[in-house]
Amino acid sequence: MAKYTMRDVARLAGVSIATVSAYINGTAGVSERLTAKIAEAMAALDYHPDQVARSLKVGRTQVIGMVVPDVTNAFFPEVIRGVEDAAAVEGYSVILCNSNEDAEQEKRHLSTLFSRRVDGVLLACTDTAAAYGSLIQRRFPIVFLDRIPQGIPHAGVCTDNEGAGHVATRHLIGLGHKRIAFVAGNLRHSPHAERLNGFRKAMQEANIAVRDECLRMGDQSIESGYKAGLEMMRLAVPPTAIIASNNRMLLGLMRAVNELKIRCPQQVSIVGFDDFAWTQHFTPPLTVIAQPAHELGRKAMEMLLGQIRAGEGNETKRFENLRLAGELRVRESTARPPALQLVGKTRRKGGD
Amino acid sequence: MAKYTMRDVARLAGVSIATVSAYINGTAGVSERLTAKIAEAMAALDYHPDQVARSLKVGRTQVIGMVVPDVTNAFFPEVIRGVEDAAAVEGYSVILCNSNEDAEQEKRHLSTLFSRRVDGVLLACTDTAAAYGSLIQRRFPIVFLDRIPQGIPHAGVCTDNEGAGHVATRHLIGLGHKRIAFVAGNLRHSPHAERLNGFRKAMQEANIAVRDECLRMGDQSIESGYKAGLEMMRLAVPPTAIIASNNRMLLGLMRAVNELKIRCPQQVSIVGFDDFAWTQHFTPPLTVIAQPAHELGRKAMEMLLGQIRAGEGNETKRFENLRLAGELRVRESTARPPALQLVGKTRRKGGD
DNA sequence: CTGTTAGCGCATTCAT
DNA sequence: ATGAATGCGCTAACAG
DSSP, X not given: OTTOOHHHHHHHHTSOHHHHHHHHHTOSOOOHHHHHHHHHHHXXXXXXXXXXXHHHHHSOOSEEEEEESOTTSTHHHHHXXXXXXXXXXXXXXXXXXXXXXXXXXXXXXXXXXXXXXXXEEEEOOOSOGGGGHHHHHTTOOEEEESSOOSSSOOOEEEEOHHHHHHHHHHHHHHTTOXXXXXXXXXXXXXXXXXXXXXXXXXXXXXXOOOOGGGEEEOOSSHHHHHHHHHHHHTSSSOOSEXXXXXXXXXXXXXXXXXXXXXXXXXXXXXXXXXOOTTGGGSSSOOEEEEOOHHHHHHHHHHXXXXXXXXXXXXXXXXXOEEEEOOEEXXXXXXXXXXXXXXXXXXXXXXXX | OTTOOHHHHHHHHTSOHHHHHHHHHTOSOOOXXXXXXXXXXXXXXXXXXXXXXXXXXXXXXXXXXXXXXXXXXXXXXXXXXXXXXXXXXXXXXXXXXXXXXXXXXXXXXXXXXXXXXXXXXXXXXXXXXXGGHHHHHTTOOEEEESXXXXXXXXXXXXXXXXXXXXXHHHHHHXXXXXXXXXXEOOTTSHHHHHHHHXXXXXXXXXXXXXXXXXXXXXXXXXXXXXHHHHHHXXXXXXXXXXXXXXXXXXXXXXXXXXXXXXXXXXXXXXXXXXXXXXXXGSSSOOEEEEOOHHHHHHHHHHHHXXXXXXXXTOOGGGGOEEEEXXXXXXXXXXXXXXXXXXXXXXXXXXXX
16 A cells, blocks of 8 residues: 555656655646646555655654543534544644543553654643643643643633533522532532532622532532432432533433432423533433533644644743633523422513 | 654663664563663653654554544444554554545545555445445455445444344334334445344334335434424324434434424334433433444454554455444333233233 | 664755 | 755664
């Protein structure tokens, strides 16, 4: 397959190797006649320029690495699409790696990516900030995606998670809820910490105390959402609304609620994060905060390209940060709290 | 970043460049003393061997390409995990590409993959067989995944789709259904054609005629499942059971049924393909055929490695085909047809 | 065991 | 506009 070289093409076209190179890279003007002959020869041989030789020569691979905790989390495939769409336009390919939420695996993946001389890395990180300090100091092109390490300068793009947590909470407060619970993911991961912050802020602004038993720390798994749901809904005074900090815990929550025969939204309102094809077809259709996943990926790739091109010169873009707004999509899993439902209905009937 | 070369670590360790190479590749024995010095020097410099130079030299990249129609289809992320898990073990990385169901994009992706000198390709193909003939003739390592082109020799791994379609249909027939409908995806893609074959075979074996109006051709989208569902359930004599040939059309089908206020499974039984976290939390929990997605990926990667290693010598494995069994997971979206439900209940009460 | 050396395929001077 | 020569970092064959 990788049989023919530029030399073969040159010979067949009756030109020099340098001319072929010039033609392929558009470096110098090549006469129309030769252009035709070269194109013909390339087609005849089904010649594919050897990018690895080229990479060695020019010091760029036109490949970037992307490491995510787990592609199987439906949030990431959309991000990946955004990344690839932006990458393809610029002739970049992407090597995908799963860290499996394991700092060691992440480190190994990064190491092989460096060996492969990727031009840059997109990272939804699993490790703590300390692991990336030297990378950034050396000016290796890297942008953090979704999960942002704390305490080091960096470039990154993620959802405005604090804002999203805030909006979700205000939606519930606006419906009249006061006993609002929050099922967080691992707080060492910025999205979850920030969503919780947004929740706390909104509660504080509304002068509603956050009760300890209404705060559960999960680990992003369905199981942990299920457990949290079970425990909370069995409280003497259960919450009237719950926010799940990611899509899997949301699923677990719904399972718990169904198992306990608690009706949603009549008895408890629920809002989650992430919006997929199935969320709106759920029973009830779920109110969620949708993340701009595709755009997250696209922007991250664009920022990375910016860093790659800036090279040693441009410093301005190295620590750029982008936070894209999430979007509250109100569906049927949220409603007024039980105590207010009669009032609400009465009012509505009365001509609201 | 990519600053240090083998020469630098050789100098720092006070040995020759060949010794460093030997140490890294385990080619020749290196004395313990030098081993230590080299390891130390590599660590001090944070040296990452340049795989692109190595690749140029040895003629292998340890990278494979994988092109799928769309990562966003939840079936593929699981396959990808299988591929990567098997790849990582052998020091392989994978470049992921989305063809977007477009033969042109697929062709372009393949072309850049060849230029990048990937050692092989895993392909869930969008194009027709003709596009791959020359590839296979040239003995380029390639294994088809999920979607298998017809009419050319090839290596491939996919679910036993005909068997799966057969099992799904027999499940329904076993429950007493006779008016069974099938919503197929694009029949140019082998999985859908084969699932339909399995359906037909099972119907024939049971001596049940397949009615024209109970066969719908979709395009794998939610929308097409929705439309098919709407049309069929509005028939004068609607089917009592429907099989959806993929997960998205299944979702569309459920939407149609819900909108028409038709109860599932009381009025219509539904079985779909693919099993994700949400299918069992649906209302009702969905009966599906689960595909062994992770294993599909793992096996495909292993077969590809086999081809890569066989090189020019070994011919036996070039056209190997694997069909892994799907698994029927019976949940609550399937039940006896309306006319038989009373009978069934009566019998059961009677001590069945 | 260790050092020297010749390319892998290409981009890129520097000549012409 | 085109051809010859050099080297990117590494491996492998060979010489010591």
